[in-house]
Amino acid sequence: DAKTTQPTSMDCAEGRAANLPCNHSTISGNEYVYWYRQIHSQGPQYIIHGLKNNETNEMASLIITEDRKSSTLILPHATLRDTAVYYCIVSALTGANSKLTFGKGITLSVRP
């Protein structure tokens, strides 16, 4: 079973920030938070990952709470091409918990 909880869906207006929440209250100390997204009819695409510090790259920002029990993926200026299913995953680097276990994700719809 996936170790994360995400809302089923959300939408936002084009050009606005999209804030996608994720709960992972049972995360272990050695587990990272990863985000992937899957645009319709394509394979998943890596977005970002983090352990406990906030992270930013050219695609998004990842904000992890201090207790690490939840996180938020931020797309600062959503475009229509960001419409996709976004998966929040927790995984360790080694051992039995090192594989990516995808849940159902959250469907983000960006409206014009």
Add this chain to the structure above:
Amino acid sequence: EAEVAQSPRYKITEKSQAVAFWCDPISGHATLYWYRQILGQGPELLVQFQDESVVDDSQLPKDRFSAERLKGVDSTLKIQPAELGDSAMYLCASSLYGAGSYNEQFFGPGTRLTVL
């Protein structure tokens, strides 16, 4: 930009027939994964290879599914015999390193299997 290649993109077969899917990972990637994705669900890992060795096949239905990566490069996933419940998207992914160091997984476009 290097990509993971998969073929065929679509496959329709009748139940009890054999099917095979092929994956060519990004050059130099040591780790290769096969996932199955049922409509409306997230991908589920079937098998993971490190070079030519299987490191995780705990979710692979071994009575009908087999996977190989003979020379540690491309890989084949086979189903024999196919059942109606096997209808799904089969995704291949690769990553540069194996366990112990993070490296992102790059996914191919998938093979959509329909079993009639």
